[in-house]
Amino acid sequence: MKLKKIGILTAGGDCPGLNAAIRGVGKTAIVNYGMEVIGFNAGFSGLIEKDYIKLKEHNLSGILTLGGTILGTSREKPYKGSKKGENEKPELIKQHYHELELDAIVCIGGNGTMKTAERLHREGLNVVGIPKTIDNDVWGTDVTFGFDSAVMIATEAIDRLHTTANAHQRVMVIELMGHHTGWIALYAGMAGGGDIILLPEIEYNAKALCRCIEHRFESKKPYSIVVVAEGIKHPDSISAGRHIAQLIHDHTDIETRETVLGYVQRGGSPSPMDRILATRYGAFAAQCIAECRFGTMVAVKNNDLITVPLAEISDRVKYVDAEHPLIVKARQMGVSFGDR
Ligand code: F6P
Numbered sequence: 594m595k596l597k598k599i600g601i602l603t604a605g606g607d608c609p610g611l612n613a614a615i616r617g618v619g620k621t622a623i624v625n626y627g628m629e630v631i632g633f634n635a636g637f638s639g640l641i642e643k644d645y646i647k648l649k650e651h652n653l654s655g656i657l658t659l660g661g662t663i664l665g666t667s668r669e670k671p672y673k674g675s676k677k678g679e680n681e682k683p684e685l686i687k688q689h690y691h692e693l694e695l696d697a698i699v700c701i702g703g704n705g706t707m708k709t710a711e712r713l714h715r716e717g718l719n720v721v722g723i724p725k726t727i728d729n730d731v732w733g734t735d736v737t738f739g740f741d742s743a744v745m746i747a748t749e750a751i752d753r754l755h756t757t758a759n760a761h762q763r764v765m766v767i768e769l770m771g772h773h774t775g776w777i778a779l780y781a782g783m784a785g786g787g788d789i790i791l792l793p794e795i796e797y798n799a800k801a802l803c804r805c806i807e808h809r810f811e812s813k814k815p816y817s818i819v820v821v822a823e824g825i826k827h828p829d830s831i832s833a834g835r836h837i838a839q840l841i842h843d844h845t846d847i848e849t850r851e852t853v854l855g856y857v858q859r860g861g862s863p864s865p866m867d868r869i870l871a872t873r874y875g876a877f878a879a880q881c882i883a884e885c886r887f888g889t890m891v892a893v894k895n896n897d898l899i900t901v902p903l904a905e906i907s908d909r910v911k912y913v914d915a916e917h918p919l920i921v922k923a924r925q926m927g928v929s930f931g932d933r
Contacts, residue, residue: 597622597696598629599882600645603662604636604669604702604709608727608739609863610871611662611701617875618699618723619653626883631693636667636702637709641682643689657868660861670705672712683716690718697882699875701725703737704910707890711903714888721881722890722903723874727858729776732909733901734892738871743770743858744780750854751785751818758816764806764841766819766851768834770858775822775913777858782820782928783919789817789929791837793824794913795920797931802837803844805929810847873898 601618603611615632622628630648633639646652646664656663671682690698697719700710703726714720724731727743747769758765771777775792782790789805791797809817819837827836838851863871870893877891877898889900913920920930 596627596629597882598631598694599879600631600633600640600690600693600695600698601648601664602633602636602639602698602700603664603666603725604700604706605666606668606703606726606859607661607666608725608859609660609742609861610738610867611666611725612656612659613863613868613871614701614723614725614738614875615648615663616653616656617872618879619648619875620650621876621879622882623650626879628879628882632664635665635669636706637669637671637682637686638667639664640686640689640698641669641671643692645693657872658862660863668705671709683713686713687716687718697721697887699723699878699882703728703731704906707731707903708907710890711888711907714903719882719885719887720903721878721887722906723878724890724892727770727777728772728774730772730774730911731890731906732911733890733906735894735896736870738863738867738874739859740776741866741870742861742864743777744784745864746858746861747777747781747854748784750852750857751781751787751820754818754852755786755816758818761848762815764817764819764838764847764849766821766834766838766841766849768821768823768832768851768853770855771822771824773824773910773912775824778820778822779913779917779919783923785818785820787818787820787928788814789819789931790923791819791821791825791833791931792913793822793826795915795930795932797825798933799840799844801933802929802931803841805931806841806847807845
């Protein structure tokens with residue numbers, strides 16, 4: 594039987610765990626299935642430009658703990674602006690896929706990547722997706738790799754804000770990533786003992802927010818920690834963190850400072866849990882190719898590995914449910930979500 598030849602690409606925002614996923618796919622494909630593996634550089638751009646490297650076992654050694662991606666990434670969207678004939682990128686991808694005699698490609702990425710992967714599959718390519726993003730907003734899976742590392746980094750930052758907030762009796766606002774969802778803010782906010790957690794999924798009320806801060810100070814709480822997801826409603830001209838810090842200071846006259854944590858949440862070595870999850874996803878993706886389970890994304894449900902049709906995921910985002918069990922418990926402990 595002809596051994597398979599597969600391509601791997603990493604697309605969209607980077608995160609810790611990408612190299613663990615590449616390693617999981619590559620090692621399983623080579624060692625268990627005898628497949629030939631190539632890696633495309635810079636996401637879909639590498640497919641469009643036929644820019645790739647051969648991946649042998651030795652290329653995959655020593656990368657499990659490495660942040661970033663050995664293949665590089667990009668936010669190239671091959672179908673953007675592609676009315677018939679306007680954009681040759683999808684045709685170049687298909688042409689290069691066949692010229693390289695590929696049997697399948699593994700696309701490691703977030704929502705945008707899965708959307709592109711689904712269309713390439715619909716147009717005839719064999720594709721398997723792996724859900725990646727610190728945002729944890731990919732529909733169809735309980736968790737994406739990158740999320741645990743971002744929560745760990747953000748929690749460590751919040752821990753540090755407690756001591757400086759206490760020293761100055763201040764309100765400390767920290768803005769976390771998450772695009773349009775509040776998963777990182779919810780989990781890191783709870784892990785870091787945030788007093789107020791603002792999520793895009795729960796509309797905050799300025800008066801309620803400030804009343805909560807004032808009540809804390811009147812109750813002799815020496816400081817407050819406010820954890821803000823970047824996607825909450827705020828003027829485009831300033832960051833969410835700055836907007837909330839300014840709003841609190843202007844309405845309560847309490848000393849307030851903000852920290853926008855930014856890209857450190859995407860940097861460095863993956864957490865042990867992300868290494869395991871990314872490895873599981875990678876190994877399972879190679880198995881799906883061996884079993885010809887194409888047009889799917891690997892996912893985890895109650896810790897079991899499953900596949901979800903890419904067609905079911907396209908154009909969907911996994912938002913935080915306002916009645917999420919963690920939110921219910923937090924409210925019962927007196928954590929405010931700025932809405933009441
Ligand atoms: O999707 C991951 C993410 O870090 C989001 O949380 C953030 O809003 C976005 O990427 C930033 O995009 P870029 O890396 O293009 O600046």
